[in-house]
Amino acid sequence: GAGVSQSPSNKVTEKGKDVELRCDPISGHTALYWYRQSLGQGLEFLIYFQGNSAPDKSGLPSDRFSAERTGGSVSTLTIQRTQQEDSAVYLCASSLTIYEQYFGPGTRLTVT
Amino acid sequence: SQKIEQNSEALNIQEGKTATLTCNYTNYSPAYLQWYRQDPGRGPVFLLLIRENEKEKRKERLKVTFDTTLKQSLFHITASQPADSATYLCALPDRGSTLGRLYFGRGTQLTVWP
Numbered sequence: 001g002a003g004v005s006q007s008p009s010n011k012v013t014e015k016g017k018d019v020e021l022r023c024d025p026i027s028g029h030t031a032l033y034w035y036r037q038s039l040g041q042g043l044e045f046l047i048y049f050q051g052n053s054a055p056d057k058s059g060l061p062s063d064r065f066s067a068e069r070t071g072g073s074v075s076t077l078t079i080q081r082t083q084q085e086d087s088a089v090y091l092c093a094s095s096l097t098i099y100e101q102y103f104g105p106g107t108r109l110t111v112t
Numbered sequence: 113s114q115k116i117e118q119n120s121e122a123l124n125i126q127e128g129k130t131a132t133l134t135c136n137y138t139n140y141s142p143a144y145l146q147w148y149r150q151d152p153g154r155g156p157v158f159l160l161l162i163r164e165n166e167k168e169k170r171k172e173r174l175k176v177t178f179d180t181t182l183k184q185s186l187f188h189i190t191a192s193q194p195a196d197s198a199t200y201l202c203a204l205p206d207r208g209s210t211l212g213r214l215y216f217g218r219g220t221q222l223t224v225w226p
Contacts, residue, residue, distance in 0.1 A: 004155070033213070042116075043201070043216040056212055057180070092153050100146065102215065103155030 002026070004104035006092050011108045012051060012081045013082055021077045025094030032075050034067055038088040046090075049075065082111045114139050114204055118217035125192055125224055133187040135202035141180045142204040147187050150199045150219065157201075159189075161192045192224045 005024045013019050027033050034046040045059040049069045060066070064082075069075040079086055089108050093101035119134040135145070144163045148156035162169045162178045162185065169176045175188040189196050199221045203214040 032211075035216075040218070042218040043203075043214075045213040045215070048212050050212070059213065093155070099161050100158030101156075103157070105153070105155055 004059055004092055004102050006107050007091075008091055008107060010099040010108045012112075015084060015111055016053065016081055018080045019077065019082055019109065021079075021090050021092075021109070023075045023077070023092030023094075023104060025073065025075070025092070026102055027073075027095075029096045029102070030072070031092035031095045031101075033093040033095075034075070034077050035091045036052060036088040037091060037092065037106070043091065046077070079109075082109075084111050087111045114142070114207070116204065116215055116217040117216065118202060118220045119143040120201075120220050121218070122221045123220070127193060127194055127224055128210065131192050131222055131224070132191040132198070133200050133202075133222070135185040135217055137183050137204055140207045141143050142195055142207075144205065145176075145178055145185050146203045146214070147174075147176060147185075148201040148203060148216075150201060150223060156201055156216075157184070189222075192222075195223045196224050 004073045007022045014075040032049045037043050047067045048056040064080045067077045087110050089106040091103055091106045093103045095101045115138040117136045125131050144161055147159045148158040149159055159175045160176045162176045173190045192207045199219040201216050201219045203216045206213055
């Protein structure tokens with residue numbers, strides 16, 4: 001079946017612009033996660049959605065970052081007024097059980 | 113939070129040998145620990161999960177151990193192949209949690225040469 005998909009695969013934006021990153025999780029998966037991975041760094045948790053519960057936003061680095069999940073499926077991560085330090089690969093994952101998370105291919109964001 | 117250290121940023125071994133990767137954590141003992149494989153330009157792929165009450169878990173050529181006293185997990189690949197070359201990540205859930213965020217180590221880049 002189809003895995004987690006993310007779009008765009010690459011995004012180059014100018015400092016100060018807003019960007020939206022999209023994630024389509026595996027159908028039926030109730031949990032959705034956003035992480036980011038900077039060069040040479042580990043995956044950094046950003047936000048977690050579980051069903052209809054309030055999302056865990058504890059990993060968002062600043063109020064310029066926000067995310068929503070519509071209809072319990074597709075999620076959008078929005079970064080406002082992008083900064084150069086926002087450059088990273090943004091990874092989305094979904095899961096059905098407490099076990100493995102299924103990751104998408106990521107969106108590589110470059111802020112110039 | 114949790115601090116995770118994966119010893120050896122890079123590990124180079126000869127084909128056929130056993131690769132052993134280490135994951136150490138410093139704070140609370142998690143309910144379980146996971147290992148993922150990540151290839152360049154791709155997202156991580158789940159390999160194995162081991163629970164806190166399990167000492168060892170095997171899957172084909174993979175073996176994971178979990179020592180809650182040492183706060184350490186070892187990940188073994190036996191009869192390694194060049195196709196095993198990738199970055200391997202260990203991950204742990206939040207304290208007292210089985211769902212939600214995972215804390216990831218920075219990974220160990222394994223290269224298996226012929």
